[in-house]
Structure formats: C-alpha cells, structure tokens
Amino acid sequence: MTLHDVIVAVFLFLFFASLLAQKTVSPEGKASAFEIKTDEGKTYVYPSGFKGKVDIKSGGHFYTLEIKNGKAAVISADCPDRLCVRTGKIWLPGEKIICLPGKLIVTVKGKETLDAVNR
Amino acid sequence: MRSTAKNKSFSFSGIKIAFLASLAISLNAVEELFLPAVPLPGVSFGLNNAIFLVFLNSLSFAEIAAVQALKVFVSALLFKGFNPIALFLSASGALSATAVLAAYKKYLYGTSFTLVTASILMAVFHLTAQIAAASLLVGNGAPFVYLPVSGMAAVVFGTAVGVVAGKAERAFNR
Numbered sequence: 532m533t534l535h536d537v538i539v540a541v542f543l544f545l546f547f548a549s550l551l552a553q554k555t556v557s558p559e560g561k562a563s564a565f566e567i568k569t570d571e572g573k574t575y576v577y578p579s580g581f582k583g584k585v586d587i588k589s590g591g592h593f594y595t596l597e598i599k600n601g602k603a604a605v606i607s608a609d610c611p612d613r614l615c616v617r618t619g620k621i622w623l624p625g626e627k628i629i630c631l632p633g634k635l636i637v638t639v640k641g642k643e644t645l646d647a648v649n650r
Numbered sequence: 651m652r653s654t655a656k657n658k659s660f661s662f663s664g665i666k667i668a669f670l671a672s673l674a675i676s677l678n679a680v681e682e683l684f685l686p687a688v689p690l691p692g693v694s695f696g697l698n699n700a701i702f703l704v705f706l707n708s709l710s711f712a713e714i715a716a717v718q719a720l721k722v723f724v725s726a727l728l729f730k731g732f733n734p735i736a737l738f739l740s741a742s743g744a745l746s747a748t749a750v751l752a753a754y755k756k757y758l759y760g761t762s763f764t765l766v767t768a769s770i771l772m773a774v775f776h777l778t779a780q781i782a783a784a785s786l787l788v789g790n791g792a793p794f795v796y797l798p799v800s801g802m803a804a805v806v807f808g809t810a811v812g813v814v815a816g817k818a819e820r821a822f823n824r
Contacts (some may be wrong), residue, residue: 532813536766540809543715543774547801556800611733631784632735636792 554625555573562624562639570634592633603637666711671720674698678725695771696811703765703815703824704753711752718744734807739780746779747772765819767813773804
C-alpha cells in the first residue's frame, strides 16, 4: 500500500463522511411523523408518538412496520433479500427504509424548528 | 492449422474464464453467509473483486467482462432465486466495477496507485451504480440516503480486499 493509495482511501472516506455529517448536522428539526409510500401510489402518515404494528402491501409484497418510542422498523417482509428488515430502526429526520422488491419507502419526516417558534 | 491454433487459444481462454468465474462465485457464496450480519443496504465485502485484481495482469477487458457476466448470472440463480431486481442491481454494479477496472488497467496499472486503489474504486463504483440503479427502480433519489454510510464501508472493505489481493498477486508472481 503506497502513499497514493492512502490518499485515495482517505479522500474518499472523508468525502462520504462529509456527506454523512451534512445530513446529520442539517437542521431538519425533530421527527414528527413516519411517512409510508407504497408502489401503488398510496401514502400513509403516522405521528412519531404512534405505537403499534402496521401491515402494508406494496408491489405484491407484504411488510410489517413497527413504530415504537418514536422509532420505526420493518420487522417482517416476504421479499427474498429482506434488506429493509436488516436496515433496522430509523428515527432521525430524513432517514429512510427502502424495500426494493415492493418499492416501499418509509421516511422520517422532520418537524421544522420554525413551526415550533410560530406556535 | 490456423483454425486449430485459434480453437486452442479460445479453449484456454474459456477454461480461464470458467475457472475464475467459479472462484468468484465461490467467494460470493462465502460472502452470502456473512452479509446478513451487515445492516447496510447495498454494502458487500467485494471478496470476488480480489480474483480480478490478482489476475489483472493476464486478463483482457473481454475476459474480465465474461467472468463478471458469468458471476452475475450464476450468483443470481444460486443465491437470489433469479430475482430480476437483484439481477439488475448486481449487473449494474458489476458493469460499473468492470469499467473502472478497465480504466485502472489502462491508465494506472504499474504506477504508484497499486491494486489497493483499484479495489477501493471498484467497491465505490459498484456501490454507487447499485444505488443509482435502485433509484431508477424506485423512481426517485431516495436510495441515495444510504450512500454516505455505505460509501464509507465500501472504502474500508475495498482497502482490506486490495491489501490482501496485492499480497496474493506478489505471491503468485514470485
């Protein structure tokens, strides 16, 4: 491993780290809701305070989403790779769980700080 | 006589392609065992990239492409039940990794950018292409939300595979 390799590795790592930092530090406020979009074009919104399990059908696949303590996770899926289940819990505004075979997208929606000030 | 020579050369190339593809598929099988432990969408260890890196000196672009194609189709059949989405994602990643490897071989091979750089670039391009392909399937840029964390993991895994491949290449050429 030469100095040039180290430069490439460090540069790319820092590039991705800066993308992550930008996403994490950006002031999107607190999580206010979980938005679920299905392949059929339906959109469901659950407040972050909701507690329970939601069964969803999207693109011919069945998923179960659990919302608890302000966090959401796909706990079961009948698709072959189950990447969405492996993604685990999401709770920060902007975070997503994407289930590709069924094209299901779960997004954490942020509560804008400005809204809180206005209220 | 000429046709016999041609056939011999083709069959040698065919055996080489089949041999390397079987090695790559075997490494894919090993990877499939451990991947469920990694909770990062789109991330793979890229163990099979080591095959291309170790034998890069003796592989033409066509041979790399042939090995990649065989690996993608057989792996999709064996490990993903020939799922068309998995096949599309896998093919787009392999295509991108092949293109970047060909560019590396043409412009950087033999310079101070060693196989570690090639491995990192393959891992990063493979991931980015898969995320782009996933975005195409979903119809929006949502999958790019995974790029930062998965990209950092790709750099780490790419470095590790590149270091091991570099050592293996030196051992083979000794």
